[in-house]
Amino acid sequence: MTSERKYNGVDGENEALLFDYFDDDDDFDTFEDGDCGCEEGVLGFSDPFSSEVKPRILLMGLRRSGKSSIQKVVFHKMSPNETLFLESTNKICREDVSNSSFVSFQIWDFPGQIDFFDPTFDYEMIFRGTGALIFVIDSQDDYVEALSRLHLTVTRAYKVNPDINFEVFIHKVDGLSDDHKIEKQRDIHKRANDDLADAGLERIHLSFYLTSIYDHSIFEAFSKVVQKLIPQLPTLENLLNIFISNSGIEKAFLFDVVSKIYIATDSSPVDMQTYELCCDMIDVVIDISCIYGLTGDEVGTPYDKESMAIIHLNNTTVMYLKEVTKFLALVCFLREESFERKGLIDYNFHCFKKAIEEVFDVRLKVQRSRKLLSQRRWSRQTVPNGTQVHPH
Numbered sequence: 001m002t003s004e005r006k007y008n009g010v011d012g013e014n015e016a017l018l019f020d021y022f023d024d025d026d027d028f029d030t031f032e033d034g035d036c037g038c039e040e041g042v043l044g045f046s047d048p049f050s051s052e053v054k055p056r057i058l059l060m061g062l063r064r065s066g067k068s069s070i071q072k073v074v075f076h077k078m079s080p081n082e083t084l085f086l087e088s089t090n091k092i093c094r095e096d097v098s099n100s101s102f103v104s105f106q107i108w109d110f111p112g113q114i115d116f117f118d119p120t121f122d123y124e125m126i127f128r129g130t131g132a133l134i135f136v137i138d139s140q141d142d143y144v145e146a147l148s149r150l151h152l153t154v155t156r157a158y159k160v161n162p163d164i165n166f167e168v169f170i171h172k173v174d175g176l177s178d179d180h181k182i183e184k185q186r187d188i189h190k191r192a193n194d195d196l197a198d199a200g201l202e203r204i205h206l207s208f209y210l211t212s213i214y215d216h217s218i219f220e221a222f223s224k225v226v227q228k229l230i231p232q233l234p235t236l237e238n239l240l241n242i243f244i245s246n247s248g249i250e251k252a253f254l255f256d257v258v259s260k261i262y263i264a265t266d267s268s269p270v271d272m273q274t275y276e277l278c279c280d281m282i283d284v285v286i287d288i289s290c291i292y293g294l295t296g297d298e299v300g301t302p303y304d305k306e307s308m309a310i311i312h313l314n315n316t317t318v319m320y321l322k323e324v325t326k327f328l329a330l331v332c333f334l335r336e337e338s339f340e341r342k343g344l345i346d347y348n349f350h351c352f353k354k355a356i357e358e359v360f361d362v363r364l365k366v367q368r369s370r371k372l373l374s375q376r377r378w379s380r381q382t383v384p385n386g387t388q389v390h391p392h
């Protein structure tokens with residue numbers, strides 16, 4: 001479930017517009033449209049008391065590095081081949097992703113050609129509210145320019161907000177052999193870190209991922225980026241560890257069904273094949289349910305409380321999928337002999353699900369109390385006839 005909103009262009013003559021929108025020191029998430037001088041619907045925060053500040057993920061990199069394709073494939077189910085026809089982005093595109101209470105963030109896709117460090121462009125405001133900055137490097141192209149751009153972006157961003165997670169996607173690796181991939185990663189890793197060391201900024205941590213939209217690597221990389229932004233991650237991992245160790249399960253993933261991002265898994269290592277099998281299983285469940293699960297004129301994903309699936313693989317492994325919440329599914333791998341105790345697994349799953357609901361509840365309560373607090377703050381700043389008084 002995604003909603004897309006586009007900003008006015010920021011290249012050429014429109015650059016100053018963006019500066020105007022952000023021309024304030026406060027976090028704009030709490031502003032009404034009128035307060036920050038933005039065009040109606042541009043920022044579109046209809047609830048001025050909203051305390052939910054969605055983590056912001058920026059997609060940056062040179063032109064044609066693949067930023068828009070990544071966004072379209074991961075969040076719009078666009079097939080990789082269709083991205084060949086994507087036009088170059090000439091506006092900052094913001095997208096709200098809120099598939100579940102846990103997976104809730106904004107993605108900002110930056111046009112490759114903007115002069116990000118133009119003095120009229122308020123990059124400080126953008127970096128201040130950012131949780132993760134994904135820098136996409138086209139591995140099939142010469143990456144010298146991309147590396148210097150990465151260095152410039154990271155150092156500026158770090159100055160404004162040292163808490164940003166810097167994620168480097170070494171992208172389009174589908175055309176490279178395995179040896180070549182590793183070699184490229186090593187080279188890019190070394191050069192990027194050497195540049196930072198030369199600038200005396202060794203403390204900046206860059207994470208590197210080999211990605212392609214033509215396989216599951218892009219979903220896996222995005223999963224890891226998103227997981228770092230989920231404050232409840234250790235709790236979720238802990239719950240999954242307890243669940244699998246008491247149920248004879250070998251591996252379990254908590255998936256966001258729509259995007260196929262896994263938001264948590266137990267602490268055993270993840271291998272790519274297992275992850276791919278989970279994604280395929282989700283596709284099968286959704287496809288079969290779409291064909292046979294809908295009764296009439298219903299629209300949307302036929303994923304509900306009844307959704308579950310069991311697949312027996314030919315290597316004595318069983319895959320078990322169950323609905324956890326409206327948007328989340330648990331996908332488990334276990335041996336056939338462990339699956340004989342399905343009753344126990346289902347009971348443990350019931351307890352696991354309840355625990356997840358409790359984690360959601362705590363989050364909701366925190367949000368409500370924050371909202372109440374900010375409402376009180378606003379009403380104190382408002383005189384009886386409703387005119388707003390700006391505090392000095």
Ligand SMILES: Nc1nc2c(ncn2[C@@H]2O[C@H](COP(=O)(O)OP(=O)(O)OP(=O)(O)O)[C@@H](O)[C@H]2O)c(=O)[nH]1
Pocket residue numbers: 061062063064065066067068069070080082083084085086087088089090110111112113171172173174175211212213214
């Ligand atoms: N081989 C390969 N091609 C890719 C991959 N990802 C994107 N591309 C191609 O790269 C080209 C550029 O992709 P875009 O998504 O438009 O790039 P962008 O970074 O958004 O470009 P700008 O909007 O100009 O900044 C398209 O033809 C895509 O099909 C990938 O993983 N592998």
